[in-house]
Each structure stands twice: as structure tokens, then as C-alpha cells.
Amino acid sequence: DRPVWLERIDGHAGWANSAAMEVVERDLTGDWQPDGGRIERDAQGQPTGVFIDSAAALIDSAMPAMDADTAERALELGMRSAVEHGLTGVHDAGVTLSQLRGYQALADRNEMPLRIYALAAGDGDALEWICENGLYAHDDGRLQMRALKLYVD
Incomplete structure (x- = not known):
């Protein structure tokens, strides 16, 4: 159901x-x-x-968006699983602005157990944000968004 x-x-x-x-x-x-x-x-x-x-x-597009708390919890669980499997850093290609905000909230609380190199989705709000604000790197270096993921045939 x-x-x-x-x-x-x-x-x-x-x-x-x-x-x-x-x-x-x-x-x-x-x-x-x-x-x-x-x-x-x-x-x-x-x-x-x-x-x-x-x-x-x-x-x-028919699925409801996750609320911010659920999305942040999903990021926490995913990162914890990555660390448990021996990863120390990952690339996350196609990040939306809300996903970046979730990562930023965790980084601001010093709760990033691994390094994230985020690539902004090249067709959405994260691209607009990068164009307006420039490349992003968190002060502790554990989170960066300095590239785009483009979808081209």
C-alpha cells in the first residue's frame, strides 16, 4: 500500500x-x-x-520530496555505511541545492565522518547557486562542491 x-x-x-x-x-x-x-x-x-x-x-517526479530532517538522516546513514565499508571519501555526482544544504548542516556540526566531493547537478538549483556564489569548500575541507555533472547525449 x-x-x-x-x-x-x-x-x-x-x-x-x-x-x-x-x-x-x-x-x-x-x-x-x-x-x-x-x-x-x-x-x-x-x-x-x-x-x-x-x-x-x-x-x-510523482514521489513526494523528503523533508529536510529525513534527507539529513539519510545522508548520515549513507555516510556511516560508507565509513563502515572502509571508504574515507566519495564523489556525489548530481547534487541538488537541498542535498548540499544537508551536507553543510552536518559539516557545520562537525558530523561528517568522510570527505564529500559534490558535483552540482548541471540542470538545477545547485548550478544556479554555484553560478551566483562560486565554488564551495567548507572550512574543514571535508565538503567541497567545485564541479558539475552534466547530462548530454
């Missing part, structure tokens, strides 16, 4: 359960495909829940 949308780590695919597919306003059945993406369907034309590349936006 709860919509579930899980994105693959590289951002090129995702899996939606039936409840998540039901909240999409467009009919997902048939043989049509979105430009730049693919909806995996069964022999009857019903979506299987796998959405490739730009097709993922159909589900992603």
Missing part, C-alpha cells in the same frame, strides 16, 4: 512497486517509450516496475 521507488546507485535505472506506479498521472501501459528512456513491460504491455534512464523521471 506504500509507494516505493528505489534508484540504482548510478542513477540510470530504478524500480517502482505497484503503489508507486499508480501515483503517476500518465498511463504506463502499452508500447510507447519516453524519449531517452525505457519502461520495461511484460508481454501484455504492463509495466514491470523497472524504469531506465529518462523513464525514471515519470516515477521520481
Whole structure:
């Protein structure tokens, strides 16, 4: 009964359960495909829940945004897991401004257990922020946003 949308780590695919597919306003059945993406369907034309590349936006845009506290908690858990697996730093490609703000809040409280090199999503508010404010590096050096992730075919 709860919509579930899980994105693959590289951002090129995702899996939606039936409840998540039901909240999409467009009919997902048939043989049509979105430009730049693919909806995996069964022999009857019903979506299987796998959405490739730009097709993922159909589900992603229908999902409610996480509130700031939940997003920050997700960052904390993800970083903790990375450290537990031996990582000391990671690149996070395609960061939104709200994600940067979450990282900044943790860095300001000295709660960043690893180094983050964030790349601003080249099609959103983080890019606008960099253009207005310049490249970013937190005072302790554990958080930087000095590059962009662009999506180009």
C-alpha cells in the first residue's frame, strides 16, 4: 500500500512497486517509450516496475520530496555505511541545492565522518547557486562542491 521507488546507485535505472506506479498521472501501459528512456513491460504491455534512464523521471517526479530532517538522516546513514565499508571519501555526482544544504548542516556540526566531493547537478538549483556564489569548500575541507555533472547525449 506504500509507494516505493528505489534508484540504482548510478542513477540510470530504478524500480517502482505497484503503489508507486499508480501515483503517476500518465498511463504506463502499452508500447510507447519516453524519449531517452525505457519502461520495461511484460508481454501484455504492463509495466514491470523497472524504469531506465529518462523513464525514471515519470516515477521520481510523482514521489513526494523528503523533508529536510529525513534527507539529513539519510545522508548520515549513507555516510556511516560508507565509513563502515572502509571508504574515507566519495564523489556525489548530481547534487541538488537541498542535498548540499544537508551536507553543510552536518559539516557545520562537525558530523561528517568522510570527505564529500559534490558535483552540482548541471540542470538545477545547485548550478544556479554555484553560478551566483562560486565554488564551495567548507572550512574543514571535508565538503567541497567545485564541479558539475552534466547530462548530454
